[in-house]
Amino acid sequence: MNFLRKKYKLTSDEQLMMFVQQGNEDAFLELYERYSKKLLYYFYRMLFGDHEKAQDFLQDLFLKIVEKPELFDHQKKFSTWLYTIAHNQCKNEYRRLEIRRRFNQKEKDSGKFSESGNGMEKYLDTKLFQSALEKKLYKLGPEQRLIFILRFQEDLSIKEISEITGMKEGTLKSRLFYLTRKLGQDLKDLNPVYSEV
Amino acid sequence: MTNKFKAECQIVQNILLNMKKDHLLSAEKSRIRKHMKDCRSCREFQENMNYLRAGMRVDEKLKIEPRKSTRQVLVSRFREVHRKTDPGFLKFLEKIKLLFSYRIPLYQALAATVVVALFILFFSQSYIQQGTGKIPGALSTVHDSIDVGLMDIRINLNFMDENNTGRNLKEDSSLTRYITTSL
Numbered sequence: 001m002n003f004l005r006k007k008y009k010l011t012s013d014e015q016l017m018m019f020v021q022q023g024n025e026d027a028f029l030e031l032y033e034r035y036s037k038k039l040l041y042y043f044y045r046m047l048f049g050d051h052e053k054a055q056d057f058l059q060d061l062f063l064k065i066v067e068k069p070e071l072f073d074h075q076k077k078f079s080t081w082l083y084t085i086a087h088n089q090c091k092n093e094y095r096r097l098e099i100r101r102r103f104n105q106k107e108k109d110s111g112k113f114s115e116s117g118n119g120m121e122k123y124l125d126t127k128l129f130q131s132a133l134e135k136k137l138y139k140l141g142p143e144q145r146l147i148f149i150l151r152f153q154e155d156l157s158i159k160e161i162s163e164i165t166g167m168k169e170g171t172l173k174s175r176l177f178y179l180t181r182k183l184g185q186d187l188k189d190l191n192p193v194y195s196e197v
Numbered sequence: 198m199t200n201k202f203k204a205e206c207q208i209v210q211n212i213l214l215n216m217k218k219d220h221l222l223s224a225e226k227s228r229i230r231k232h233m234k235d236c237r238s239c240r241e242f243q244e245n246m247n248y249l250r251a252g253m254r255v256d257e258k259l260k261i262e263p264r265k266s267t268r269q270v271l272v273s274r275f276r277e278v279h280r281k282t283d284p285g286f287l288k289f290l291e292k293i294k295l296l297f298s299y300r301i302p303l304y305q306a307l308a309a310t311v312v313v314a315l316f317i318l319f320f321s322q323s324y325i326q327q328g329t330g331k332i333p334g335a336l337s338t339v340h341d342s343i344d345v346g347l348m349d350i351r352i353n354l355n356f357m358d359e360n361n362t363g364r365n366l367k368e369d370s371s372l373t374r375y376i377t378t379s380l
Contacts, residue, residue: 023279025272025275025276025279028271028275029268029272032268032271036263036267037261037262037263040261040262040263041261044261051261054261055263055264055267058263058267059264059267059270059271062267062271063270063271063274066271066274066275066278067274067278129248129252130252133249133252133253148253149253151214152249152250152252152253153253153254155217157215157217158214158215173211173214176214177210177214177242180214180242180245180246180249181242181245183245183249184241184242184244184245184246184248184249187248187252
């Protein structure tokens with residue numbers, strides 16, 4: 001049935017969401033194709049490289065769209081709405097982890113966070129820089145990690161990130177500026193030096 | 198460093214922070230290039246940004262694919278949620294359900310009466326159609342003239358004919374006797 005789905009290739013996300021609200025399965029699958037992989041990587045990095053948890057979070061997110069598509073406000077951008085839900089899921093998970101950590105009274109947990117990236121260690125030889133960056137990322141606070149991932153991995157604009165996180169654009173800019181500087185200095189030795197402009 | 202130069206730094210860094218991948222206007226590009234020649238800190242900043250962005254690029258070797266079961270689960274859930282049903286019919290069903298959920302006996306009694314009335318109507322119709330009922334002799338002509346169904350009964354009573362007074366006294370009803378004698 002893939003040939004039937006092709007008709008939605010040029011349709012905007014917001015229009016697709018309107019079809020989803022009317023019960024159109026193909027429109028939903030098109031949205032799933034567009035965002036599932038992106039969001040999986042997003043969750044993967046936000047959840048310290050936990051692959052299984054990232055898969056579960058992805059399923060939960062799309063189940064929310066299936067069950068309550070009417071919550072989408074057509075005045076807003078679909079991707080912003082989607083990342084807002086994803087962001088809230090991650091926030092809840094951090095809260096849960098924090099509560100568990102407090103109950104267990106294990107100080108090692110905070111150390112484990114930075115080491116728990118399942119797949120990252122495997123790529124240390126070939127992707128030393130990437131691995132080091134991820135480790136640095138896991139050590140950042142949840143908010144800093146979020147804005148960094150949204151900006152540098154998902155390539156969202158400052159305005160979009162501001163809508164998702166509820167932070168002011170000025171605050172975001174200064175935080176990103178600080179983060180770029182800090183991470184740049186910390187990873188200076190591994191700097192492979194890219195130039196795009 | 199002059200104030201003007203600092204302001205230019207801010208503008209350039211703003212552009213760099215806000216730009217999407219390879220989405221710089223040519224005017225912005227030339228502005229950045231021009232500024233970069235003289236500003237070491239902005240050069241460093243841009244360099245940092247570029248390699249951090251490259252570092253965040255999704256690793257091709259890290260093959261993470263959404264589970265196939267996820268898609269199946271979502272599709273089946275979608276079909277469950279958006280099962281196509283006539284909203285009018287659903288409303289009607291809901292009303293009926295509501296009606297029978299009342300604990301007021303009146304509704305139940307009403308419903309029972311309607312059911313019983315329908316039952317009687319159905320059986321009385323089939324009783325006449327089968328012709329199993331015994332009709333007195335005086336009304337035998339009436340019986341003969343019944344075609345099918347209650348609505349099509351045609352009564353052709355001819356009381357002038359003496360033969361229509363019944364085969365015997367028991368069969369003759371008081372009504373036919375009254376009519377024949379009065380005429």
